[in-house]
Amino acid sequence: MHAANDYTLEELRKEARLGQAGTETLARTVPVIDLSDFEARRAEITDQLWRAAVEVGFFQLRNHGIPLAQVRHAFAMSERFFALPQAVKAQYPLRRNAGWESLTQVRPSAGVPDQKESYQITRPRMAGLYPSEDELPGFVDTMLAFEQASWQVGMQVLSCFAERLGLGRDFFTQAHHPASDTYQCTLRLLHYYAIPESVQDRLDYVRGGAHTDFNCLTLLYQREGQGGLQVCPGKDYDAPEWTPVPPDEGLITCNIGDMLMRWSDDRLLSNFHRVRNPLPGEYMGPRFSIAFFCQANTDVVIESPEGKYPPITAGDYVAERMKANYASHGR
Secondary structure, eight states, X not given: OOXXXXXXXXXXXXXXXXXXXXXXXSSOOOOEEEOXXXXXXXXXXXXXXXXXXXXXXXXXXXXXXXXXXXXXXXXXXXXXXXXXXXXXXXXXXXXXXXXXXXXXXXXXXXXXXXXXXXXXXXXXXXXXXXXXXXXXXXXXXXXXXXXXXXXXXXXXXXXXXXHHTTSOTTHHHHHTOTTSTXXXXXXXXXXXXXXXXXXTTOTTOOSEEEEOOSSSXXXXXXXXXXXXXXXXXXXXXXXXXXXEXXXXXXXXXXXXXXXHHHHTTTSSOOOOEEEOOOOTTSOOSOXXXXXXXXXXXXXXXXXOTTSSSOOEEHHHHHHHHHHHHSGGGTO
């Protein structure tokens, strides 16, 4: 595990200090925001999003426009991918935020690998990294359609933040433009391994270490009955209180990332979240989730309006964060 002073970014020093401390509370909830009639209700929705982002850093979206059948189909395809033999998945190894990895992500907060495997789709970087049609029929078309649908929702939300920040409605849409070869939004399929019987009574068993996301906005899809996600709203990291976010397949759980926090001079909160281990008596089987990371194109410069942070390209920023998470693996 890195010492806190090994990190050059304040976000990472903060993450390294957090560790696995804190208590769980049911006293707070994550706001649910209805996106129906989006254009007609834009001003109202923008107010709700801004308040949730400033006060909590997390919110959930209802009536977001992605059919439930499409979400379920994406999960079914994800499960089929992870069921492939290890030797097949190993043909598509993670490089530059694209491809498959298993037990290699070490969060600065935890110091041990997250108990999961993942497969990341970053479209301009996928040459040679997709499973073949023979290995997994329909996978590529399904996931690219789901990636595009997630991008549309993410850009809707970010357009509201752009206007409130005085950047122009399409600022973030252009900053995340999918036609560019510098595009680096990522769809990440996640499979947390079932808890072995031998450790089911060990409450220190880490499934996914506490962290902030290093993008602009995360959209997270959860599968019914597979809980464990906890968020830490607010600004108090010295005595964190963790709020559970039960899975609801009709909602998209969103959180502000560090890029957007920088772009807003910390007005919008990028807060910690983690996947805790199940407690005795809880579901111990595998957990599947899908995340879409709205990450600005690599050549876009993240500039803090009031100079709180030095300018940095989105490519350099992601590279720095990836290095901290995968340092021992050269990624």
